[in-house]
Amino acid sequence: MPSKAAVSRLSTLGRWRLAEILFWLAAAASVPLLTEHHLVLTEIAIIALFAVSLDLILGYAGIASLGHTAFFGAGAYAAGLFAIHVTNDPLLGLVAGAAAAAVLGFATSFLVLRGxxxxxxxxxxxxxxVLGEIANKAGKITGGADGLQGVFMAPILGRFEFDLFGHVGYVYSLVVFFVLFVVARRIVVSPFGLSLLAIRDNPLRARAIGIPVNTRLTAIYTISAAIAGVAGALLAQTAQFVSIDVLAFHRSADALLMLVIGGTGYLYGGIVGAVAFKVLQEILSVWTPQYWTFWIGAILVAIVLIGRQRIGNGVMGIWARLLGKGGAA
Amino acid sequence: MTILFDGIAYGMVLFVLACGLSVTLGLMNFVNLAHGAFAMAGGYATAILMNRWGWPFVATLPLAFLVPALIGVLLERTLYRRLYDASHLDQVLFTIGLVFMAVAGTDYLMGSRPQLIRLPEWLSGRFEFLGMQIGRYRLFIVVVCGVLTVALQLVLNRTRFGSRLRAAVDDPRVARGLGIPVERVFMITFAAGSGLAGLGGALGAELLGLDPLFPLKFMIYFLIVVTVGGTTGLTGPFVASLILGIADVAGKYFVPDLGAFIIYTVMIVVLVFRPRGLFVRS
Known part of the structure; x- marks a missing residue:
């Protein structure tokens, strides 16, 4: 029997705070207010979702991954191929992307848990x-290094057609992102989420108090893979193209960088990091188009040397203050 | 047979490239994904000296060792040593950052085109020996790397420095208590490892190619050598690099469609069944 205190603690954790509500209102306000930036904002929503999925395993379950983009890429290719060969309904495509990534995540979770x-x-x-190599070599199916072309999507729910300026694509991505974020948020404040924290902090003790460690880790790894798959599927659908770049190493590294910038273990870190990363990337690539990765690298080095935790706390502080002043995120 | 020989030469180069990492990662437990950047520095040192200043190939090799070794000392003193006790994730992030910097920096300084190294007359071409086609350069590599391997084994197992290093790795606190200058031992080891990587980069430039993406392209190869080879000293990584070299060359020759697929799969399988490598200290 869970004690009354524990239940009330969980429900306090689960309550939506004012800052969070303001943040999502601000995000919704970007639809009518920032119309000329919708393409970039779509990208941000997608990579933020990807970063949030990585945070679920890194920040909550303590599984460090250098290859999370496997699921992003699997979702992207699955959604792209699904649209070409089965049906081009976007929502079914998302399900296909999530399912493919989840199956892959479930299968590989056993490998990951061994070591x-x-x-x-x-x-x-x-x-x-391995996935990148498969996508590269199976050119007949995936288009190889040229990428998967000819992904045409039907209107969402049969009514909203994707337009050239990405307005519909942005609203679509934002809504999907919000829904999955709510799901992820619900997961981490559930008893299941708390047990993950216990595993992260001390797997041995967690096992001793009766938490089925491996089952829980497999579950969260699969969930995280599915969410990453949806992010990949969103990219495939909004870009109407799947580049082999979705499986490139730098994507995994970028997601880690976003979490490092935004902080791990509170879900919003992925969003803050994604926004910061994209803004940085835009500024740097305007400034030095070819060499912006140098500065991204320099930022990583600097962050680690200063100390992740300290920066994370700083960001959280600033962010809380910003939100307190009216939600200019 | 020629394939076997090429594979051995390839594996030998991989060993020289990766043995520094097998000490830092395998023994000192520091995840240095930027190891390939030091190899690249050595390769570029050779390429610059040969192509711009007209040095002969062999004369550039000592510098291909020294330049990355000096860079290694510098970085170890200023940055790396702060992270010896950090978590693996921090080390990974830090060294990925270094890789990104090295890739973009090299691109900026040297251009993104692959560097060509023209081998001297006496090292190019092939000759026949017992019905085998043997490339002169490959033979040269096998000899040089073979000598280096033996020398390394001797240094690690027979010299005072080697025993100090092993002691420092096994238990830094006790080693320090016994008056072993642990920090200096680590520094020298790190420098030597970086230098060897540079030498490997210079020797392997002809086989592996040399362009700014080198550290990313070969990162996984080094990691395979070390993780599969385990931490028993240098024998494990040596065997692992030979297997990897032969498997890769043979795989690319017989089933080119599979590409690098085979070696990645082998790595995953080995790691799943022997999470601590094929050769584990008992």
């Missing part, structure tokens, strides 16, 4: 590399 820290990093990296 400790370092082995996990290698295995996740290896899985992503």
């Amino acid at each position: 400790a820290d370092l082995t996990r990093l290698m295995v996740t990296l290896g899985v992503a590399l």
Whole structure:
């Protein structure tokens, strides 16, 4: 029997705070207010969703992954192929992307759970590399290095057609992002989410108090993979194209960087990081089109040297203050 | 047979490239994904000296060792040593950052085109030996890397420095208590490992190619060597690099469609069944 205190603690955790509501209102306000930036905002929504999915395993379950883009890419290719060969209904495509990524996540979770820290990093990296190699070599199915072309989507729910300026695409991505974010948020404030934290902090003790560690980790790994798959599927559908780049190593590294910038273990870190990352990328690539990765690297080095935790706390502080002043996110 | 020989030469280069990493990662437990950047520095040192200043190939090799070794000392003193105790994730993030910087920086300084290294007359071409086609350059590599391997084994197992290093790795606190200058031992090891990587980069430039993306392209190969080879010293990584070299060359020759697929799969399988590598200290 869960004690009354525990239940009330969980429900306090689960309550939506004013800052969060203001944040999502601000996000909704970007639809009518920032119409000329919808293409970039779509990208941000997608990579933010991807970063949130990584946060579920890294920040909550403590599984460091160097190959999370395997699921992003699997979702993207699955959605693209589904649209070409089965039906081009967007929502069914998302389900296909999520399902493909979830199956892959479930299958590889057993590999990932076998080893400790370092082995996990290698295995996740290896899985992503194998997938990248498959996508590259199976040119007949995936288009190989040229990417998957000819992904045409039907109107969403049969009514809203994707337009050239990405307005519909943005609203669509934002809504999907919001729905999945609510799901992820619900998961982490559930007893299941708390047990993940216990596993992260001390797997041995978690096992001793009766938490089925491996089952829980498999579950969250699969969920996280499915969400990453949806992010990939969104990219495939809004860009109407799947580039082999969705499986590239730098995508996994970028997602880690976003979490490092925004902080891990509170879900909003992925969003803050995604926004910061995209803004940085835009500024840097205008400034030095070819060499912006140098500065991205420099930022990573600097962040680690200063200390992730300290920066994370700083960001959270600033962010809380910003939201307190009216939600200019 | 020629394939076997090419595979051995390839594996030898991989070993020289990766043995530094097998010490930092395998023994010192520091995840250095930027190891390939040091190899690239060595390769570029050779390429610049040969193509711009007309040095002969062999004369550039000592510098291909020294330049990355000096960079290694510099970075170890200023940055790396702060992270010896950090979590693996921090080390990974930090060294990925270094890789990104190295890739973009090299691109900026040297251009993105692959660097060509013209081998001297006496190293190019092939000759026949017992019915085998043997490339002169491949033979040269096998000899040089073979000598290096033996020398490394001797240094690690027979010299005072080697035993100090092993002691420092096994238990830094006790080693320090016994008066072993642990920090200096680590620094020298790190520098030597980086230098060897550079030498491998220079020797392998002809086989592996050399362009700014080198650290990313070969990162996984080094990691395979180390993780599959385990941490028993240098024998494990040596065997692992030979297997990897032969498997890769043979795979690309017989089933080119599969590409690098085979070696990645082998790595995953090995890691799943032997999470600590094929050769584990008992």
